[in-house]
Amino acid sequence: MAPVQINPSILSADFVNLERDLQAIATADHVHVDVMDQHFVPNLTLGLPVVRRIAEVSPVPLDVHLMIEDADRWAPQYAEAGAASVTFHAEATQAPVRLARELRAGGVRACVALRPATPVEPFLDLLAEVDMVLVMTVEPGFGGQSFIEGTLPKIRRTRQAITAAGLPTWIQVDGGVTRDTVARIARAGANVFVAGSAVYGADDVAAEIATLRRLAEA
Ligand code: DX5
Ligand code: ZN
DSSP, rough: OOOOOOBGGGGGSGGGHHHHHHHHTTTTTTTEEEEEBBSSSOOOOOOOHHHHHHHHSSSEEEEEEOOOOOOHHHHHHHHHTSSSEEEEEGOOOOHHHHHHHHHHHHEEEEEEEETTTSSSSGGGGGGGGGGEOOOOOOOTSSOOOOOOGGHHHHHHHHHHHHHHTTTOEEEEEESSOOOTTTTHHHHHHHEEEEESSSHSSSSSSSHHHHHHHHHHOO
């Protein structure tokens, strides 16, 4: 089974004290960086210059989640900006195989994301071309939403397909990951957990990361 990883999302951090909030998650596996363009999702966050600067100061590698249109054009630039992993949405690319290959050739992990309503079946052939599948467990755009229970069968189906193909592909979940949901999401087959409000809303951020990890590994 792929290793459990906890990736806090800086969407719930204090953007005016970002360096402090990055240092606070030094025990996490990656920092999850949500890039939104106000077109693919109805929210706007940050872009290449900020990602470059985060990469310079972050104590952990960057897991960049692109919620932007025209991923084919922009995603490779986030690899160059210092990301360890670049996630593009299946709904926002014309040529997912070509993009995944380009990202991998650039030395980063390539990941494809699926909105809650996007089925995994049309993308099963893509599993061998990516390092991770992100199953969105809320509608992308905002932190602090409730986990959509109906995404659990898709996580199970994705894990089955990966296992059947003998692939090392990770499954990431993003949205509504909390102490209450993390264990059953793990049992469905996910191994990489993004958590924004759960981590940054906690009194003790490091303790919350440890708690989520322990619950996911149980
Ligand atoms: C939502 C973002 C998430 C968000 C998750 O579109 O992709 O990464 O920060 O927030 P929580 O963990 O609060 O649901
Ligand atoms: Zn995200």
